[in-house]
Amino acid sequence: MSFKNSRFYRLIRYFLVKIRLPRDKENIAITTENIRNGAVLTGVNLWVLVGAIFIASLGLNTNSTAVIIGAMLISPLMGPIMGFGLGLGTNDFALVNKSVRNFLIMFVLSATASSLFFLISPVKEAGSELLGRTSPTVYDVLIAFFGGMAGIIAGASKLRSGNVIPGVAIATALMPPLCTMGYGISHLNWQYTAGAFYLFMINSVFIALATYFIVSLLNYPDVEESDPKRKKRLRVIIPFIIALMIAPSIYLTYHIVKNIFMSRMRRAL
Numbered sequence: 224m225s226f227k228n229s230r231f232y233r234l235i236r237y238f239l240v241k242i243r244l245p246r247d248k249e250n251i252a253i254t255t256e257n258i259r260n261g262a263v264l265t266g267v268n269l270w271v272l273v274g275a276i277f278i279a280s281l282g283l284n285t286n287s288t289a290v291i292i293g294a295m296l297i298s299p300l301m302g303p304i305m306g307f308g309l310g311l312g313t314n315d316f317a318l319v320n321k322s323v324r325n326f327l328i329m330f331v332l333s334a335t336a337s338s339l340f341f342l343i344s345p346v347k348e349a350g351s352e353l354l355g356r357t358s359p360t361v362y363d364v365l366i367a368f369f370g371g372m373a374g375i376i377a378g379a380s381k382l383r384s385g386n387v388i389p390g391v392a393i394a395t396a397l398m399p400p401l402c403t404m405g406y407g408i409s410h411l412n413w414q415y416t417a418g419a420f421y422l423f424m425i426n427s428v429f430i431a432l433a434t435y436f437i438v439s440l441l442n443y444p445d446v447e448e449s450d451p452k453r454k455k456r457l458r459v460i461i462p463f464i465i466a467l468m469i470a471p472s473i474y475l476t477y478h479i480v481k482n483i484f485m486s487r488m489r490r491a492l
Contacts, residue, residue, distance in 0.1 A: 251443055254378050255309065258434075261299070262306025262318065264325040268299045269332070275299075276333050279398040280340040280405065286350030291399055298398040300329055304427050305375065308434025311457070315446035326427075330401070337405025349406065349415070356396075356403040357418035359425055360476040364469055367426045371433030397426050421471065428468050432461065 275298040282290030303326035310319035400423035407416030 251441070254375075255313075255443065257378060258302070258305050258309045259318065261302025262309075262322045262325060263302075264328060268302070268329075271297055271299050272329055272332060273336060275398055276336045276402065277340060279402045280337050280344075283350065283353045283356075283399060283402055283406065284341070284344050284346050286352050288352060291352060294398050294402075295396055300326075300333075300397040300401075301374070301430065303329065304397075304430045305371075305378075305434045308371075308375070308431040309438055309443070311431075311435045312438030313443050313446050314448070314453075318446075333398070333401040334404050334408065337402040338408040339405075340402075341406045341409040347410070352399070353403050353406055353415075356400045356422055357407075357415045358475055358479070359418065359422035359472055360479060361469065361472040362476070363422055363425050364429060364472050367429035368433050371430035372437060374430070375434045375437040397423065400426065425468055425472065428464060432465070435461075 275294045278297070279291055279294030282288070282292075282294060303322040306318055306322035307326065310316060310322060400419040403419035404416050404423065407413065407419060
């Protein structure tokens, strides 16, 4: 009996078919349209963003996990981030420019509104939910990347109407770090501000990179003609950005794990 007729070969083929990613034209077209629409900045998006900012700020101020989760679910911040990744993966640099511009507007609006909220809030103490967004680790990098990957894969399949996308929004947590930044700015606590900003950038960069990698893997059609020089630059820039974003988180993770280990050793003695 030949290998191709063996049970083992049929089992491998069955497994490969099951794990195959969706790359049919219909799903590609729907995914592209959904991400493009999410990257557009409208009056509705801005109002929803303002609502999410104040909900997340209230949740952090009152140390309420449920309220923070609600803010993460309604935040439109992921739209421009995934739009950036899609634009890179399909050579659509008009979409890249639009996504960057809208992302910056949303970022400035969020940081400003949350700073004003914490400036006038009578509750000045930082709770555990807020402090948890000031010291990002390498685990946050992994959460952002695999969360972004799950989001784009689900968006490219029939799972787009399920609970995967809301789950990604909760796991990657874009809104709470921004509001923590606002707390740091309003209290002139630059350590909190820097830590929260770093966490926000980790989430944003690795969601965009995950989108870019999956879009490239699934061979989404290019919008513009591919430029070899631009592709060469991306092959240099992307690893540099990854290293730049990961290095501080590894350093922070090492010190956190070291402190935990030393604390256990002291208790054991």
